[in-house]
Amino acid sequence: MRILYILLIFLSATLAPFFGAGAAELKLEPVEHLFDIKGPSNSPFSLPTDVVVGKNQHIYVLDGTHGKIKVFDYNGRFLFQFGREGSSEGALDTPVGIGIDGSDNIYVCDSQNARIVVFDSKGGFLRDFDIQKKEGMVKPDPVDIIIDDLKGYVYITDNSNMRILVYTKAGKYVGEWGEKGEPEGSFRYPATISFNPDKSLLYVVDVLNTRVQAFNSDTGKFVRQIGSWGVLPGEMFRPKGVAVDKKGRVYVTDSYMDVIQVFDDQADFQHVLGNGSKKIQRFTSPASIFIDDNNRLYVVEVLENRVGVYKLK
Amino acid sequence: MQISKLKKTNKVYFILSSVLFYFLLFTVHCSLFTVYALAREISSQRGCAICHIEWLTEFRRAEVTPLVEIPQTPIMIEGRQGVVSTERICFTCHDGYVNDSRFAFDKEKHRHPVYVKPSEKVKIPVTKEGKKVFPLNIKGEVYCGTCHSAHGRSWDDMGDPTKTLFLREPTENSAICLACHIEKAMGPAEGMHPFFKVGKIAKLPTEELKELGARVGTDAVQVICQSCHRMKGAPEKKLLIVRNDSSQLCGICHSDRYAENREEAARMGTHPVNVASDKIDINKKAEEIGGRTGTDGKIICQTCHKPHYAAKGRSILVKSNIESSLCKTCHEDKKTVDITKHNIGKMSPEEKNIREQTVSDKGTCSACHVPHSGKGPKMWARNLGDGKDLIERECLSCHSENSIAKKKTIGRYSHPVGRNIKKIGVSIDFPLFTEHGVPTNKKDDGNVVCATCHNVHQWDPADPAKEGAKDEEGGPSNSFLRKAAGKNSALCMECHKDKIYITDTDHDMMVTAKESKNIKSESPSESGICGTCHLPHNGNGPRMWARKDIGADADKVSGLCISCHSNNGIAKDKQVGKFTHPINVPITNIDIIPKRDGWLSKYLNILKASLSQTIKPLPLFDENGDRAQDGNMACPTCHDPHKWNPTKNEKGAGKNIEGDGKTSFLRIQMSPDSELCRNCHVDKRPVALSKHNLAVSAPDDKTPQDGRAAKESGVCNSCHMPHNALGWRLWARKLSGDSDMAVQLCTNCHSEKGPAKNKIIGKPSHPIAVNINKKIMPDNMLPLYANNGLRDKESGKIVCLTCHDPHQWDPDDINTENGAKKDVEGDATNSFLRLAAGDDPILCANCHQDKKYVLNTEHDMRVTASNAKNIKGEGVLQSGLCGQCHFVHNSQEPLLWAREFGPGQDTMEKLCRSCHSDGRAAGNKQPIKFSHPMDVVIVSPETRPTEKKKGGYFPLYTEDGKKSDAGYITCPTCHNPHKWSAAKQDYGPGKNTEGSAVNSFLRNKSESALCTECHGIDGLFRYKFFHGDTSRKPYPLSGQ
Secondary structure (H helix, E strand, O other), rough: OOHHHHHHHHHHHHHHHHHHOOOOOOEEEEEEEEEOOOOOOOOOOOOOOOEEOOOOOOEEEEEEOEEEEEEEEOOOEEEEEEEEEEOOEEEEEEOOOOEEEOOOEEEEEHHHHHHEEEOOOOEEEEEHHHEEOOOOOOOOEEEEOOOOOOOOEEEEEEOOOEEEEEEEOOEEEEEEOOOOOOOOOOOOOOEEEEEEOOOEEEEEOOOOOEEEEEOOOOOOOEEEOOOEOOOOEEEEOEEEEEEEEEOOEEEEEOOOOOOEEEEEEOOOOEEEEEEOOOEEOOOOEEEEEEEEEEEEEEEEEEEOOOEEEEEEE | OOOHHHHHHHHHHHHHHHHHHHHHHOOOHHHHHHHHHHHOOOOHHHHHHHHHHHHOOHHHHHOOOOOOOOOOOOOOOOOOOOOHHOOOHHHOOOEOOOOEEEHHHHOOEEEEOOOOOOOOOOOOOOOOOOEEEOOOOOOOOOOOHHHOOOOOOOOHHHHOOOOOOOOOOHHHOOOOOOHHHHHHHHHHHOOOOOOOOEEOOOOOOOOHHHHHHOOOOOOOOOOOOOOOOOOOOOOOOOHOOOOOOOHHHHHHHHHOHHHOHHHHHHHHHHOOOOOOOOOOHHHHHHHHHHHOOOOOOEEOOHHHHHOOOOOOOOOEEEOHHHHHHHHHHHHHHHHHHOOOOHHHHHOOOOOOOOOOOOOOHHHHHHHOOOOOOOOOOOOOOOOOOOOHHHHHHHOOOOOOOOOOHHHOOOOOOOOOOEEEEHOOOOOOOOOOOOOOEEOOOOOOOOOOOOOHOOOOOOOOOEEEOOOOOOOOOOOOOOEEEEEOOOOOOOHHHOOOOHHHHHHOOOOOOHOOOOOOOOOOOHHHHHHHHHOOOOOOOOOOOOHHHHOOOOOOOOOOOHHHOOOOOOOOOOOOOOOOOOOOOOOOHHHHHEEEEEEEEEEEEEEHHHHOOHHHHOOOOOOOOOOOOOOOOOOOOOOOHEEOOOOOOOOOOOOOOOOOOOOOOOOEOOOOOOOEEEEEEEHHOOHHHHHOOOOHHHHOOOOOOOOOOOOOEHHHHHOOOOEOOOEEEEEEEOEOOOOOOOOOOOHHHHHHHOOOOOOOHOOOOOOOOOOOOOOOOOOOOOOOOOOOOOOOEOOOOOOOOHHHHHOOOOOOOOOOOOOOOOOOOOOOOOOOOOOOOOOOOOOOOOOHHHHHHHHHHOOOOOOOOHHHHOOOOOOOOOHHHHHHHHHHOOOOOOOOOOOOOOOOOOOOHHHHHHHHHOOHHHHOOOOOOEEOOOOOOOEEEEOOOOOHHHHHHOOOOOOOOOOOOOEOOOEEEOOHHOOOOOOOOOOOOOOOOOOOOOOOOOOEEOOOOOOHHHHHHHHHHHHHHHHHHHOOOEEOOOOOOOOO
8 A cells, every 4th residue: 555655646746747737936036247257368268167266356267178277356357377287296187176265275176187286375386185085986086175164174076986075174084975876865976066154064966866965064964955857947957066155045057058046045946047138047058156255156157168257136 | 855845836736646547547548657657757767868858848848938948859860960969968968077078179179070061082881771870960960979879889899988988889990980981091002191000110109199198009009090180179180189280290100200300310310300491492392292391381291291192102102202203302403413423223223222122113312312211311221331420431331342332432541521620610612511410501610521522413513414424434523522623622722721822832743843743643733732742532641641652750640741851752852851850759748738728838837928928739640640639749740731931821932942940831930039949848948048048148159050140040049950950959059079969969069169168067077978876866856868869767877968957047946037148157056957956955966865964964064164165265055065075067086076175195085184174164173193094905805895785884095085995094984974873864963063983974883883893892992092082183163
């Protein structure tokens, strides 16, 4: 009987759409486009993937295929760049994500070199540390990193071994969780990560499971899931970037649908970012996003080779 | 959570659905809905729709609004592109967050063309059923799905799944490429770059290729499409893994042919690339043959080669090279070689190059050049001959004894090659080369090699159409020379510009020996001015000597001079004589250190300004006759045979004239100040400041050489002449006739009729021509001389020059001018002495080392009689310590005595009592009875030598003061006046002391030895009788 009941529930859910069920209402909240950053004129971006903003109000954009971090002032004017391609000390090989700590030090996920490289805010090399792998694992592929200065920890997504790693800022291994799979706490390609305002939760974009998972940042224990498979409001097809505003609202980019959806801190869909014409604000293959202390939203539009800067309400 | 929300918000629908389900469950459509419902299970749906987004049913539901619109493209229709294979879908995973293929989407890079229709060259294979293995899109264009499909082949079939993900065919060994581009793998026979070959020519650097994202074949290091091309993310056009506008890509594998510059190309023996030409418009030439050029019109690999669609069967050349036609496209100026003897096909048609190719196989150029892997510079196609210079070795590969041009060898003595033109400091219009055989393209820097004088591609410099027939003997006007030699030797003069001044001098045979012949029996007018003495090849000796009868006794270079300047030579009237300046001796003999940047002499640092002129380096020669920095002197050290007057750059007078010290082919003038002599003999320069400068002491004395007064002929020439001198030391003055050569020189002037008649040595004088006693003077510093006048350290004898240096007045002051006065009187401290003989008589002590302990004894007049004077009235400061008792010249017998004799019964006693007598310097040192009884004559030849060995030697003397074994006992029998204590090898105490039986200048070493030698033990009492305090006269030292 229990089996039958479950079957009923399941079938009901699957059949429901045929009767107009399951779709969240499309709500829009406009954002104000401030400006775009496309890189210096003599060296425009080539498939940039990440952006962070420091307390110094410098905007750091990872132009990974060039192995460079390009730095701009708060108005988007190019200041300088650092980084070089390679595998020697301080060099980078197709990095994907960057993080920034309270001292504006830049942490780069040096993907093909399977390590984290740390620079100071002016681009001076500070240190690096390798990402460890356990027996049976393939070469680690660090994709994104976020720093909790209070704990002194950094959280790293390892895209090739489907796990979240925790290291100290100095590079000492602390712990990890996650495995390949679809259940809660498992991943199919964990990508970008973000904290909630008090850093008690760590949001992890789980790309091919088309969701964002929230974990207790102290224990790694699964807390809740945001989003589900689909193309309707509140659903995700290729989630890539995640950021949290001061109110704890979670912003998630979808790199195929070219939208940013917003969920509340309980994972309920809130709205899609729109434009002044009350239409969906389209982004071109948006990947990583960042929200700064002034409620500015920075969107890396990879195929457009730009970072869009918006003002959130 | 979203699911639970759905459950919450759709509760009504849930109930209705459940009812509907039960209704339908029992209908005929039951099974259909069951299957459909399962298909909607999220995970399964996501498995396909994760790429096939268009399959999501939401797009076909009217009541919902998807966040994105999906075009309604055909689904599952063969050959039609769906959304699934659009780049946007691919990039949603390949953006680095699932798989990192950003390189493939980087717009700055290159990838296999998409959305273009395949060209006619592309042959897309079809299946048995006629379906294209690689589908095109609806427009017939290539798209992502043309090559990629998640469903095409199982990964098990594809080899390494990490390399063939979602491809329709494996990429290994370029299988997927060849499926469409098979003709590009047909190899050089079809004009294509070799494919799947193991590097016979190229060495595939697998690691480097891997770093660049390239690949090689699977079973071996074989070249495949991906060795050069990348389908995606290629940094360069044509999908190349690296730029190739400078043939960088070619150079990765063909590194042995990819030289960075001409130098390296020469070392590799390959044609240079990435070089421009100022002679050839490479752009134009490349256009002619269908090749390409690099930046700035430089030649690159692709100028001659094409990797695809090149000339068939021609090593992927852009054009066939039959009869070297490709080579001659650029090297047009070399075509003239075809008609010359250097066309090997003409001379030796069967001759093969290092690739076993004949000229008829590969063209004229191939005989000597191969485009790659040559044996030397210029891509040499033959095995190198022996030689020092690379270009020379290339020429000698034929022009050697065992090679095809053995009739045209160059001989042992040939023009030097491999030497930088800088050495002679000229600028020429002929090509010069680096040590690697590359033209320097400079006029004044680079090595002279065979090709400097020879243009090997043209027989006659004046006419490129001249053939140079097989049996034609070359001459100075053709012979592949760059310029005809001619009567004036214009070819030689191109470099040897400074030799032009030989013209019309005595060394111009057309002036002095018109009928003479060189070894090739050529007269001067036939051989040209240079050819009379030099042949560029097959010379008779060093300097490519062209004349016979080279002097065998001289060094290699001076011997050349002798071939004319000898009894049978054409310059027999100009010989050097028996006494001539030495040759074949090192310049270091006169304390000159020849350095690369100049000659040094220790004297330059101590000579005063008027004497310290810089030494002009002169040429020195090694044993082979070549110039050498540390070589020996030879005739050309002082003479420049090509220039009559060293101070004038002018040709000769056109007739034979008599030379003098200002001409005579000297490198430095000898007149009026003996500049040439003084240049090298730096240590002799001080003679100018002495009386031996006859301009000072005898200014009107006639110099024998030219009869000029000494004041006009130069300081050296007064006494010396470099050739045909009258005696040893190149003596220029009449010799005295003395048996000893060394003495003859001095007594020529220091004689009754000589200019130094006031300075003759008189008799008795210090003995000369005597051997020294090496036992008592082991550390002799003074020169000794043999009878022939040469220095002989081992068995030489004492002569005037042993003690005197005629070129320096004061041994302790090389710069003094005190001796430069006609009437100046010398003393023991100067007088041209080699060492001072003053109060520290090191000159005398050098030889008389057994006498040196007289210093500071009571016999040192400075101690006991400082005001004493010898018979010339000299105090000790003038006479020197020894000179108070001995004169070296103009003295008295015996012992060159310098004091007034005292009383005594024999000569030796008289000597001693010159001082030890009343009123003399040692008047208070007189025994009451001086003389040992005269009637005691000791004859003890058997016993005394025994005592001598024991140290108890007591010499006996004849009455006239000569030592004798049968003589009298006199003062020196018991006393050694030069040594205070026989037991000590020491100087005196420096003050007047009272002696005892063991010192007091006695020869005995013990108290008992002296008298007991003859008198037995009672001799002691006799001693006391003669020498006790009561036996002396109580005279105090007079100080006189």
